[in-house]
Amino acid sequence: xxxxxxxxxxxxxxxxxxxxxxxxxxxxxCGIPENSILEIRRLGLKNLHAIxxxxxxxxxxxxxxxxxKQISQATCxxxxxxxxxxxxxxxxxVEVTLVPQGTFSERIRAAGMGIRGFYTPAGSGTEIAEGKxxxxxxxxxxxxxxLTADFAIIKAQKGxxxxxxxxxxxxxxxSPLMAMAxxxxxxxxxxxxxxxxxxxxNVHLPGVFVQRIYQGADYENTIEIPIFxxxx
Amino acid sequence: xxxxxVSVSKNHWSKNEMVDQVIEMLSDGxxxxxxxxxxxxxxxxxPPEKGIxxxxxxxxxxxxxxxxxxxxxxxxxxxxxxxxxxxxxxxYFDSSMSFGMIRGGHIDVCVLGGMQVDAEGSLAxxxxxGKKVTGMGGAMDLVHGAKLVIVMLTHFSxxxxxxxxxxxxxxxxxxGVVHKxxxxxxxxxxxxxxxxxxxxxxxVTEEQLGMPDGLLLxxx
Numbered sequence: 264x265x266x267x268x269x270x271x272x273x274x275x276x277x278x279x280x281x282x283x284x285x286x287x288x289x290x291x292x293c294g295i296p297e298n299s300i301l302e303i304r305r306l307g308l309k310n311l312h313a314i315x316x317x318x319x320x321x322x323x324x325x326x327x328x329x330x331x332k333q334i335s336q337a338t339c340x341x342x343x344x345x346x347x348x349x350x351x352x353x354x355x356x357v358e359v360t361l362v363p364q365g366t367f368s369e370r371i372r373a374a375g376m377g378i379r380g381f382y383t384p385a386g387s388g389t390e391i392a393e394g395k396x397x398x399x400x401x402x403x404x405x406x407x408x409x410l411t412a413d414f415a416i417i418k419a420q421k422g423x424x425x426x427x428x429x430x431x432x433x434x435x436x437x438s439p440l441m442a443m444a445x446x447x448x449x450x451x452x453x454x455x456x457x458x459x460x461x462x463x464x465n466v467h468l469p470g471v472f473v474q475r476i477y478q479g480a481d482y483e484n485t486i487e488i489p490i491f492x493x494x495x
Numbered sequence: 496x497x498x499x500x501v502s503v504s505k506n507h508w509s510k511n512e513m514v515d516q517v518i519e520m521l522s523d524g525x526x527x528x529x530x531x532x533x534x535x536x537x538x539x540x541x542p543p544e545k546g547i548x549x550x551x552x553x554x555x556x557x558x559x560x561x562x563x564x565x566x567x568x569x570x571x572x573x574x575x576x577x578x579x580x581x582x583x584x585x586x587y588f589d590s591s592m593s594f595g596m597i598r599g600g601h602i603d604v605c606v607l608g609g610m611q612v613d614a615e616g617s618l619a620x621x622x623x624x625g626k627k628v629t630g631m632g633g634a635m636d637l638v639h640g641a642k643l644v645i646v647m648l649t650h651f652s653x654x655x656x657x658x659x660x661x662x663x664x665x666x667x668x669x670x671g672v673v674h675k676x677x678x679x680x681x682x683x684x685x686x687x688x689x690x691x692x693x694x695x696x697x698x699v700t701e702e703q704l705g706m707p708d709g710l711l712l713x714x715x
Binding site: 268290291292293294300320332339340341342343344352353361363364365366367369371372384385386388389390391402404420430431432433434435436437438439452455467482484485486488489490491492493494 | 518524531551552553555561562563564567568569570571572574575576577578587588589590591593594597606617620625627628629630632633634635636639640666667668669670671713
């Protein structure tokens with residue numbers, strides 16, 4: 264059996280090329296695949312299509328790639344808090360497609376689950392509806408299609424050699440969905456553990472969806488907006 | 496508003512008083528999603544005995560107060576990317592399940608911020624063409640999913656423009672989706688062609704609302 268375990272980001276991203284479409288997990292900076300993003304920056308890949316809820320935030324994460332003009336196309340739901348993206352979007356340097364967040368996550372899930380399309384009310388009666396097939400059930404709905412990518416880069420707290428994953432707290436977000444949707448899923452973990460260490464009932468994403476996994480290093484795990492008790 | 500502006504501005508609710516208006520509308524034990532901005536303040540003022548389950552669309556149900564420097568975690572945030580803590584009975588899940596809770600009608604109430612809201616119950620809160628784009632985030636899903644949709648916003652913009660309109664002029668987040676509106680001057684219900692006044696902040700007069708003739712239905 265070929266091993267899914269790679270030494271590091273450099274080894275795991277060996278075949279990513281200019282023009283690739285790349286899904287990247289994380290909500291803001293929570294749960295982002297820091298090592299893989301930094302490797303893409305090191306490789307200097309260009310003309311990427313980034314698919315991610317925020318495309319980085321506060322100058323970090325995928326914003327590292329925006330700063331190097333490595334992203335030409337972005338599919339996301341939220342731009343607020345990401346001045347690099349808002350600036351390049353308004354200057355037409357990055358072609359941005361905004362997707363309602365629930366539709367975004369469900370289109371990614373649909374790609375992974377073999378669903379060829381679904382109807383949802385989100386966006387009906389707005390400019391999001393333009394050019395889309397609509398149909399009225401109990402309320403007007405839009406036909407939305409699956410969203411896939413060449414690669415998914417995601418991060419989990421724990422993973423084993425088969426690719427079974429366990430996520431910590433709200434770091435899960437879009438990552439398991441993206442892992443199911445992309446052609447090649449590359450996972451970085453804080454802890455690469457033995458098979459069986461994640462109990463079967465605690466596996467958040469079964470390893471069948473994962474192609475490559477490596478132990479990451481030097482995590483910043485930036486907290487964007489730290490607010491403590493008595494600070495409201 | 497001219498010279499009367501100074502005295503007029505004294506009569507309004509503070510942000511916390513606006514939050515308390517929202518809390519009055521919540522039934523005990525209900526599930527609640529809070530948008531980014533003023534709505535986030537609701538989490539801090541809900542009395543624990545109401546047993547409200549706060550949902551944040553990044554994947555948590557059971558949001559509680561802020562953490563301490565000892566308990567803070569980089570992987571525990573709300574949709575505003577702010578640090579949070581959770582209460583006993585909380586759960587974490589992926590974004591698809593999170594929006595399934597919303598789209599599937601399992602979340603009772605959502606509270607959103609807004610740039611404009613209109614008499615038809617339409618909301619605009621995600622972009623000003625050519626000037627500012629924040630994106631819709633989860634707002635377009637939330638407005639169709641929650642059973643009760645409440646919008647919190649200041650009655651006037653910083654430039655003095657009325658935010659309660661006959662029809663929104665900015666790109667919509669959702670059409671005919673808003674049930675209640677809480678501003679710093681009062682509580683309103685959109686009725687189609689006008690706004691029903693449910694309540695005014697102490698000392699506020701209908702004249703102060705700055706609404707054109709026909710756009711306001713006086714308090715019952």
